[in-house]
Amino acid sequence: MRTRPMLDWPDPAPDRRPAPDPGGPAELARLLAARGVVVLSGAGLSTESGIPDYRGATGTWRRHQPMTYQEFTGSAAARQRYWARSHAGWRGIARARPNEGHHAVERLRRGGHVSAVITQNVDGLHRAAGTVDAVELHGGLDRVVCLDCRRTSTREELDQRLHALNGALRDSGARVNPDGDVELPRDLVAGFRVAPCRACGGTLKPDVVFFGENVPKERVQQCFALVDAGSALLVLGSSLTVMSGLRFVRHAAKTGKPVAIVNQGATRGDEHAAVRIARPLGSTLTGLAQDLGA
The missing domain is CATH 3.40.50.1220 (TPP-binding domain)
Known part of the structure; x- marks a missing residue:
């Protein structure tokens, strides 16, 4: 029997009353x-x-819900969307101090x-x-793991590969989300090329725990x-x-x-x-x- 994921879906609008x-x-x-x-x-x-949060006073939850593990692993189109948006937003995370x-x-x-x-x-x-x-x-956004062979690599290495395949993507001017992505026009997402694992050609995922995982x-x-x-x-x-x-x-x-x-x-x-x-x-x-x- 499948256990319930620990990163359960929360109420998108928690109580905002001042706390004692x-x-x-x-x-x-x-x-x-x-x-x-x-x-x-x-x-x-x-x-x-x-780096914005999801549920604070300036949180992003109402306008942006993060991708789930089930979406990412179950759909090539979802992975393309994730990596396109994450590639555009990664530098915003990498520059944070x-x-x-x-x-x-x-x-x-x-x-x-x-x-x-x-x-x-x-x-x-x-x-x-x-x-x-x-x-x-x-986990950490600065690491990448292959879901097939479990090889880990750096996000910097993947970013260079994605840049070689796609160039520097322009974002829509939106803030970087807490999970490191930004909104992108649909045409940029549709034309984005996803990089496979260098070792086995498998599916790469950021070494972070997604919602539902x-x-x-x-x-x-x-x-x-x-x-x-x-x-x-x-x-x-x-x-x-x-x-x-x-x-x-x-x-x-x-x-x-x-x-x-x-x-x-x-x-x-x-x-x-x-x-x-x-x-x-x-x-x-x-x-x-x-x-x-x-």
């Missing part, structure tokens, strides 16, 4: 001062780097206040900020182990709408570990939060790092 703010920054500083806090970050942490929030998390990690970082983001910005051991729950079991188990070993769980910039992140919040709460959430807008995990802060992430995290001497 019990405890505030002072209480969060006390949690971090105790050291060993595990961070779970979401798309809201990368908005200050110019870590913001003060990413750097503050790394400072807190180096200072021992944060023991591990789990990110739902696929933009690689935690790694770029120095957190090289961040667990990328949903399961996060690898070993990665999930690694994240549960990190949460179990931590003193508390700190959620940064995630609405926790999909189960892939929410399950760690529920697990921490069930095992008696404090949960803190910093997110501008209500989240699906608010009922479990001992600390709930609705403030900008960059300045909030930088201030915490400074106060703790990190």
Whole structure:
């Protein structure tokens, strides 16, 4: 029997009411001062780097729904559309740089206040900020995997191949979406040439977990182990709408570990939060790092 994918389809219009703010920054500083806090970050942490989120105040969900795993694997036309739009938008992701929030998390990690970082983001910005051991729950857009032979390669290599086949595509002026693509005119999509795997000629896919696809079991188990070993769980910039992140919040709460959430807008995990802060992430995290001497 097929198990339900962990990246389930959420409500496209979650509650936007302001969230409560019990405890505030002072209480969060006390949690971090105790050291060993595990961070779970979401798309809201990368908005200050110019990458939009899906469900925040400027989210893209209402006008753009990401491709599902079933669409991608079941249709050559869907793969053509994905790679055309992703090729046009890739440079926008590749040019993004870590913001003060990413750097503050790394400072807190180096200072021992944060023991591990789990990110739902696929933009690689935690790694770029120095957190090289961040667990990328949903993979990374800078890597490509063949669905047939499982060979992995770099996105830079594929981008060069796609450029040789198609040139530099002009986009429609739309912002890059959180999954790295942009809207394109239909004629450009229809004429786009998709590159096969160099090793076996098979189907290439970005090394990310699509909606409707399961996060690898070993990665999930690694994240549960990190949460179990931590003193508390700190959620940064995630609405926790999909189960892939929410399950760690529920697990921490069930095992008696404090949960803190910093997110501008209500989240699906608010009922479990001992600390709930609705403030900008960059300045909030930088201030915490400074106060703790990190």
